[in-house]
Amino acid sequence: MISMKKLLLLAVGTVLAGMFSMPAQARPLLVAAASDLGYCIDELVGAYRKTAPDVEPKVSLGASGNFFAQIRNGAPFEVFLSADMDYPRELGKLGAADGKTLAPYAIGRIAVWSLDPRIDPARGLAALVSDARVTRVAIANPVTAPYGRAAKAALERDGLWQALQPKLVIGENIAQTAQFVQTGNAQVGIISFATLHAPKLQGVGRYALVPANGLAPIEQGAIVTKAGAANPHAAGFVRFLASKEARAILARNGFSLPAGAAE
Numbered sequence: 001m002i003s004m005k006k007l008l009l010l011a012v013g014t015v016l017a018g019m020f021s022m023p024a025q026a027r028p029l030l031v032a033a034a035s036d037l038g039y040c041i042d043e044l045v046g047a048y049r050k051t052a053p054d055v056e057p058k059v060s061l062g063a064s065g066n067f068f069a070q071i072r073n074g075a076p077f078e079v080f081l082s083a084d085m086d087y088p089r090e091l092g093k094l095g096a097a098d099g100k101t102l103a104p105y106a107i108g109r110i111a112v113w114s115l116d117p118r119i120d121p122a123r124g125l126a127a128l129v130s131d132a133r134v135t136r137v138a139i140a141n142p143v144t145a146p147y148g149r150a151a152k153a154a155l156e157r158d159g160l161w162q163a164l165q166p167k168l169v170i171g172e173n174i175a176q177t178a179q180f181v182q183t184g185n186a187q188v189g190i191i192s193f194a195t196l197h198a199p200k201l202q203g204v205g206r207y208a209l210v211p212a213n214g215l216a217p218i219e220q221g222a223i224v225t226k227a228g229a230a231n232p233h234a235a236g237f238v239r240f241l242a243s244k245e246a247r248a249i250l251a252r253n254g255f256s257l258p259a260g261a262a263e
Contacts, residue, residue: 028055031057033059034146034174035175036147036220048240057233096226098226098229099223103241104222105222109192110191110209110210114189115204121208134167136180137167140172140173141170144172190210194254
């Protein structure tokens with residue numbers, strides 16, 4: 001039989017071994033991410049952590065324009081994942097981010113989406129004006145949200161922007177815009193195609209992609225901010241977004257991919 005003394009020594013040895021085998025405290029990485037990434041960002045972060053277990057990304061989701069203003073004014077975000085290229089590019093010009101790290105990571109699409117069985121999104125944007133059953137149409141804020149800007153551009157392309165003004169409901173970001181449709185505060189939303197890949201939204205309602213002809217592509221960009229310059233994981237995470245694994249995650253979640261070979 002093992003003596004009590006040996007059991008005690010074994011227990012102490014086990015505890016000490018566990019202490020010495022514990023990884024060093026993970027370094028935080030503060031990420032500001034556009035709302036359209038809300039349904040895949042956890043998967044992206046998890047995949048990156050497999051390659052860098054000593055990092056602990058902390059993600060904030062919101063409108064790209066709001067993050068732009070916050071980072072410009074000194075917010076400590078270390079990586080900015082914008083829903084466009086303009087905001088991160090401008091941060092680089094202002095010295096609030098490293099312009100050399102700017103890289104496109106995804107290309108988005110917009111879709112007309114409705115939960116109302118009487119409304120068929122396949123009828124196109126014109127039906128949002130002509131169909132009397134459509135009284136409220138949700139879009140993200142065109143001033144701060146690139147997907148709101150894209151929705152406005154599509155409506156302007158089709159000559160519908162002014163006529164639709166009385167029906168518009170403006171969301172702070174694309175996630176809130178989708179919530180307006182979910183809660184019945186709008187019969188229709190013009191939202192990101194990626195949002196419709198959220199587990200709770202797949203197969204819910206009907207949608208139709210908005211034709212992209214005549215519209216600038218919704219190219220989304222990542223950049224290392226001034227605050228992230230001293231954190232090697234900031235540049236590491238931006239590089240990871242070009243990897244085969246990250247691109248596969250983005251593609252599964254409704255994004256097209258920018259040109260360029262994966263790592």
